[in-house]
Amino acid sequence: MAAAVDQRQSQIVLGLDPDPAQLWPQATEKVAGSGAGEQAANAVIDHCCRLIDAAAPACVAVKPQLACFERLAAPGRAALGAVVAHAKSAGLVVIADGKRGDIDVSAAAYCQSLVGQTATEFGEVDGLGADAITVNPYMGVDTLRVMIDGARKNAAGVFVLVRTSNPGAADFEDLELAGGGTLWERVAQSVGQLGDGSELSDVGAVVGATAPQHVARMRELMPRTVFLLPGIGAQGGKVEELAAAFAPGRAGGLITASRSIVFAYEKNGGSPADAARKQAEALREESWALGAGG
Amino acid sequence: MAAAVDQRQSQIVLGLDPDPAQLWPQATEKVAGSGAGEQAANAVIDHCCRLIDAAAPACVAVKPQLACFERLAAPGRAALGAVVAHAKSAGLVVIADGKRGDIDVSAAAYCQSLVGQTATEFGEVDGLGADAITVNPYMGVDTLRVMIDGARKNAAGVFVLVRTSNPGAADFEDLELAGGGTLWERVAQSVGQLGDGSELSDVGAVVGATAPQHVARMRELMPRTVFLLPGIGAQGGKVEELAAAFAPGRAGGLITASRSIVFAYEKNGGSPADAARKQAEALREESWALGAGG
Numbered sequence: 156m157a158a159a160v161d162q163r164q165s166q167i168v169l170g171l172d173p174d175p176a177q178l179w180p181q182a183t184e185k186v187a188g189s190g191a192g193e194q195a196a197n198a199v200i201d202h203c204c205r206l207i208d209a210a211a212p213a214c215v216a217v218k219p220q221l222a223c224f225e226r227l228a229a230p231g232r233a234a235l236g237a238v239v240a241h242a243k244s245a246g247l248v249v250i251a252d253g254k255r256g257d258i259d260v261s262a263a264a265y266c267q268s269l270v271g272q273t274a275t276e277f278g279e280v281d282g283l284g285a286d287a288i289t290v291n292p293y294m295g296v297d298t299l300r301v302m303i304d305g306a307r308k309n310a311a312g313v314f315v316l317v318r319t320s321n322p323g324a325a326d327f328e329d330l331e332l333a334g335g336g337t338l339w340e341r342v343a344q345s346v347g348q349l350g351d352g353s354e355l356s357d358v359g360a361v362v363g364a365t366a367p368q369h370v371a372r373m374r375e376l377m378p379r380t381v382f383l384l385p386g387i388g389a390q391g392g393k394v395e396e397l398a399a400a401f402a403p404g405r406a407g408g409l410i411t412a413s414r415s416i417v418f419a420y421e422k423n424g425g426s427p428a429d430a431a432r433k434q435a436e437a438l439r440e441e442s443w444a445l446g447a448g449g
Numbered sequence: 450m451a452a453a454v455d456q457r458q459s460q461i462v463l464g465l466d467p468d469p470a471q472l473w474p475q476a477t478e479k480v481a482g483s484g485a486g487e488q489a490a491n492a493v494i495d496h497c498c499r500l501i502d503a504a505a506p507a508c509v510a511v512k513p514q515l516a517c518f519e520r521l522a523a524p525g526r527a528a529l530g531a532v533v534a535h536a537k538s539a540g541l542v543v544i545a546d547g548k549r550g551d552i553d554v555s556a557a558a559y560c561q562s563l564v565g566q567t568a569t570e571f572g573e574v575d576g577l578g579a580d581a582i583t584v585n586p587y588m589g590v591d592t593l594r595v596m597i598d599g600a601r602k603n604a605a606g607v608f609v610l611v612r613t614s615n616p617g618a619a620d621f622e623d624l625e626l627a628g629g630g631t632l633w634e635r636v637a638q639s640v641g642q643l644g645d646g647s648e649l650s651d652v653g654a655v656v657g658a659t660a661p662q663h664v665a666r667m668r669e670l671m672p673r674t675v676f677l678l679p680g681i682g683a684q685g686g687k688v689e690e691l692a693a694a695f696a697p698g699r700a701g702g703l704i705t706a707s708r709s710i711v712f713a714y715e716k717n718g719g720s721p722a723d724a725a726r727k728q729a730e731a732l733r734e735e736s737w738a739l740g741a742g743g
Binding site: 172175176178183186191192194195198220222223226227228229231232233236255256257258260261262264265267268273274275276277278280281282291292293294295296297298299316319320322323324325326327328330331332333334338341345 | 551574577616
């Protein structure tokens with residue numbers, strides 16, 4: 156990840172959350188496919204590829220939100236595969252955002268699905284080919300270990316939800332523990348310990364950019380962890396409040412943005428692609444400058 | 450759910466976790482499709498439909514593990530749809546086991562995907578049509594509310610992970626809170642409050658059968674909640690230890706079993722279907738008798 160950030164001079168992760176009722180106009184003009192599902196899926200591919208082409212120069216990675224593709228059923232999964240392939244051909248790292256978590260055999264199946272392969276009686280079936288996945292820690296460290304091992308075997312990484320960007324994060328994540336600290340701090344400790352010992356760990360953390368007061372404490376608990384920072388823009392987070400994230404280097408903080416880039420044309424005018432390119436580049440410059448000060 | 454349990458005289462939920470390298474032999478004999486993915490997906494359909502036909506008379510529901518289908522990519526999603534349709538035509542309730550959890554817009558997209566429909570510029574796209582889904586509470590009550598509302602709009606239910614059946618459940622779920630009680634007890638309180646007020650709530654709880662010492666406390670905290678009880682059989686849970694689950698009636702405890710039914714033929718001999726039928730029926734009788742004593 157550090158190499159990719161360095162090479163592309165960017166810490167920006169482009170969120171791909173396509174809403175098939177709100178695609179860029181060009182993407183819905185000439186669409187092949189039989190039935191609404193296939194047509195919508197093809198329009199989603201076109202939309203996401205245009206968005207990637209526009210924003211890629213300013214980005215280091217894409218983060219497809221799996222739910223947005225899954226709602227188009229089998230054609231949606233095919234679209235996800237096509238979009239991931241396009242992002243990879245554009246030189247971007249792919250973070251599959253599904254926030255999965257399950258017991259051992261099921262966690263392993265998710266790894267097969269997203270970063271690995273599946274043995275069948277008819278030969279191997281390739282998974283999505285993502286470079287990293289997001290996972291949910293609720294069920295415990297054993298479930299995280301299966302995910303991390305499955306990812307490692309495929310030279311992929313994992314981002315564990317630690318302290319998320321939604322208002323309800325306070326309900327359980329922020330609960331004070333009898334032994335001291337909060338639940339998210341305990342999860343953060345585990346995440347810090349689960350890394351592979353390299354300068355920047357292969358086990359990252361999802362850390363909401365809407366709670367910047369926590370970022371310094373997170374950095375204490377997870378000194379070598381890459382932070383995936385959602386919540387910039389539409390959810391109210393601000394880049395300039397996240398300096399602590401970049402303490403171990405620029406790749407220590409990856410800033411995800413989606414709606415602010417996709418819908419920049421509605422706010423700033425111009426074509427969707429031009430507006431997205433400018434918005435992504437502005438965000439890249441802002442965070443790159445900040446990283447240098449860390 | 451209560452009506453279904455009553456009508457079918459069963460509290461057994463058949464877990465569908467197909468491993469495409471370990472399907473029933475008949476399912477892999479004559480398989481159509483081009484490429485390993487389609488062939489494996491078609492074999493999975495055949496396997497699951499045979500399993501449903503064998504065990505359905507003793508069951509009230511099926512619980513497809515989404516990871517197992519997702520690892521076969523787009524053909525896997527098509528297979529999931531076919532298996533769900535077959536289960537419904539056999540009169541079974543369908544519980545989509547994906548343990549999803551995400552912020553508002555993404556949670557809503559998961560609901561569209563699993564229990565609802567998705568509006569697109571090309572018309573509506575149907576979701577999976579499940580009757581219930583499993584969800585992960587880590588991110589907070591706001592994320593659960595979106596899932597519950599999305600399910601309710603489609604006359605579907607939700608099962609929230611409370612205390613799971615894996616060994617690592619102790620890591621975070623069992624943490625003692627400064628305000629008293631454990632994390633899972635706090636989650637259980639929220640689950641109890643999120644129900645719709647009916648005699649048996651539309652918000653259920655996933656409660657591992659491997660920790661029977663907790664079931665009575667769970668029933669205290671969630672008096673009208675349906676418990677989905679995984680962990681019987683392969684994971685070591687025992688039906689006779691779960692009496693407290695059935696306090697509000699037989700539908701208060703749904704017992705999931707998968708490997709013990711699917712692979713009964715390896716242990717007990719006979720054809721896979723006959724062995725599965727007998728094993729499911731034995732489990733049905735055992736839990737039905739127990740429910741009567743509650």
